[in-house]
Amino acid sequence: MEKKMNKPVILVVDDESEARSVIITFLKDRYECDFFEAEDGEEAVKFVQSRSCDVMILDIKMPKKNGMAVIKEAKGINAGLDILIISGWVSDDVAKEAMDSGATDYAVKPMDLKAINLKFAGILDKRGQKISKI
Numbered sequence: 001m002e003k004k005m006n007k008p009v010i011l012v013v014d015d016e017s018e019a020r021s022v023i024i025t026f027l028k029d030r031y032e033c034d035f036f037e038a039e040d041g042e043e044a045v046k047f048v049q050s051r052s053c054d055v056m057i058l059d060i061k062m063p064k065k066n067g068m069a070v071i072k073e074a075k076g077i078n079a080g081l082d083i084l085i086i087s088g089w090v091s092d093d094v095a096k097e098a099m100d101s102g103a104t105d106y107a108v109k110p111m112d113l114k115a116i117n118l119k120f121a122g123i124l125d126k127r128g129q130k131i132s133k134i
Contacts, residue, residue, distance in 0.1 A: 007033050008054040009051070009052055009055075010027070010034065011038060011053050011057070013043070013070065019059070019109075023057060024037065030117065031120075032132075044056065044070050048074045048078055054127060055127075057084045082123045083103045087106070105122070
């Protein structure tokens with residue numbers, strides 16, 4: 001009998017609700033995942049504390065708690081968490097700091113959904129969790 005794989009749990013964190021919605025709608029059409037959203041860094045850390053999460057798609061510049069702080073705290077709670085940074089101000093220094101802090105990869109805003117899709121698919125592949133709908 002084939003073992004049923006649990007759907008990956010994905011948390012999309014961005015202070016712009018439209019950005020969260022676009023990412024979730026785009027990826028939901030392509031992958032069998034359970035998507036959740038958080039509107040700021042504090043909410044994101046609380047989510048990771050309260051339940052299992054496989055991949056976080058994270059904006060860097062947010063109120064209350066910025067993405068760099070979220071990366072460090074979330075990885076401290078769940079070392080196996082993969083984090084895909086999406087930010088409008090990813091300089092080489094910011095990208096290096098994010099990767100050094102534990103981020104898996106990053107994409108630059110304005111959102112290039114094809115690039116996000118490729119990076120997201122790569123993360124799921126690496127985790128052995130890629131359940132594609134198309």
